[in-house]
Amino acid sequence: MPLRETRDAALRATVARLAASHPFYRDFWSQVDLSRVRGIDDLPLLPLTTKAMFTADPEAFRLEPDGSPERQLWDVAYTSGSTSAPAPIYQSAYDFHAILFAQVRMAEIRGMRGDDRIANLYPLTPQPHGAWTRANHAAAVLGATVVCGMSGASPWFDVTRRLPEVADLLVATRPTVLWGVPSYVRRVVDEVIRRGGTLPDVRMLAISGEAVTPAMAAQLAELLAAAGAPQVVISNSLGASELQYGLVECVAGAGFHNPVPELLHLDAVDEDGLPVPPGSPGAFVMTHLGRQGTVLVRYLLGDRVEVDHGPCPHCGRLGGRVVAHHGRSSRSLKIKGQLVDTTVLESTVAAVPGVADHRSVVRLRDLHDPLSGDELVVQVAPLPSFSADRVVEAVKLATRVTPAVEVTTADSLFPPDERMKPRRFVDERSESR
Known part of the structure; x- marks a missing residue:
């Protein structure tokens, strides 16, 4: 038919x-x-x-x-x-x-194979979430092997791994596919390099959960090349929990x-x-x-x-x-008198070299004065090549707003329940006024 x-x-x-x-x-x-x-x-x-x-x-x-x-x-x-x-x-x-059937089709479209060794780098979440579970199910229906990084958080048991442990696990298991949220994949690969390891067999990044600009894709490819994988396909996807699989x-x-x-x-x-x-x-x-x-x-x-x-x-x-x-929808708002598209802000910060992870916060300059001006703060977890000046210049060029930059750690940026879908923009003004 x-x-x-x-x-x-x-x-x-x-x-x-x-x-x-x-x-x-x-x-x-x-x-x-x-x-x-x-x-x-x-x-x-x-x-x-x-x-x-x-x-x-x-x-x-x-x-x-x-x-x-x-x-x-x-x-x-x-x-x-x-x-x-x-x-x-x-x-x-x-x-x-039907989800298993969809995973077979997804693999056909993006070029994932039954002989792949998949590293599932999605976090373990308190509630069951499709990303972590479906990556394992995809490996099962393809006949591929899978190793789970097991980052994330459990409120009940000590069953997750810290970033250095995940990096060591990948070096030991030699995956061909890294599957996860792009910002976390970048952190893991950077940690592998920092610890002197390599990932020579990686041929594909299967990423979802965040928008990936061409500049971000180029950064990921450059990082993988430094980890010993010079020929990597970056396979982006668009997902939604309501689907339980991705568009690839x-x-x-x-x-x-x-x-x-x-x-x-x-x-x-x-x-x-x-x-x-x-x-x-x-x-x-x-x-x-x-x-x-x-x-x-x-x-x-x-x-x-x-x-x-x-x-x-x-x-x-x-x-x-x-x-x-x-x-x-409806992602534009006024910051310091300028109409700012928060999607553009997010992609701009993510594309700056040296940014491992990030969150932007708009707040009042004086929390005790609801009539005080706005302040845009870009919080960054840095890589070794990080420069705060580059963040300021990129954000000012894209939004016409000059931000303050705060350097922090990736683990401190997001609470455990946001590790799967990080909230990269927070407007604290409504809480103060």
Whole structure:
């Protein structure tokens, strides 16, 4: 069956299933004529679902169990957003097998192989999170070997490793793939070099969780070359907890491919919820096709993107690609009288040579005077080549705001519950006023 017909049939089955057994959509769609939703083109007939709706009552987004094997609970993962309490995402047995299938497709697209030795450098988190668990599941379904760095934190037991221990583990196990958050991967590789070790077999960095600019990618490649791995593919991906897998590149700059279009639909929409024309940015929406646990339809992920539904010019795949990512929605705010895009601020600091990790904080100059001026502080965990002047110059050029720079340690920048998705910009003014 052609892909379009497969997707249309999957959407019709999903809508019928949700109307009968999904607590949220059964009510949310009560005034919608669902008989008119016959395929993907009819999705705009359904209202958009916001993240606030989901996090307010995540239990209502789980299909009611019906005794079938497809809906039996397999595992639970939690979102990692910093603006609300973690929300559970339920995987049924069907969903988990679909995740394994998606991991196979992701590996095919990005070039990961069964003979790879994967170093899972995602942190262990207090709640189960998709990144750490799914990297292990990917290795299992590929037949690859995996070693877990086990950074992060446990509030109950001493089961994690410090940075020097992770670096020594990688040197001893000689991985071919480093998989994790780019800022932490950079810290680990730098620690390997600092301790006199090498990583000669690394051929790929599989990174997600943070935006990676070309300048950051060049820094990572340069660092790996210094660690003895001169030919490294940097495979970026775009993920979301609600997906439980990632959108990946076939080659750098080709766009983030939907690996399983028969299970997921992606689009960019305008303020009225209608798909935007090709080449135009819009709000990023996703629709699950076939899930049996937590199910989301026309769900706003909170990003602004451009989506191309044509074949990829490099690999020919269909199914939708995110070809441009314009950051999170509503990321601009006034600092010292200037309108600053915090996404630009974050990428600017990350691209400065010598910055191992970072966080930017805007606060009042005088905490006791709510009318005092703003102050932008860039907190940096440095590499040996760090220069505070370079940070000041880069930020001033990008934002027209001159920052103060504070040097600190990487471990002190983020509390344990932010290690998976670091909050790189904090506005403390609302807490003071």
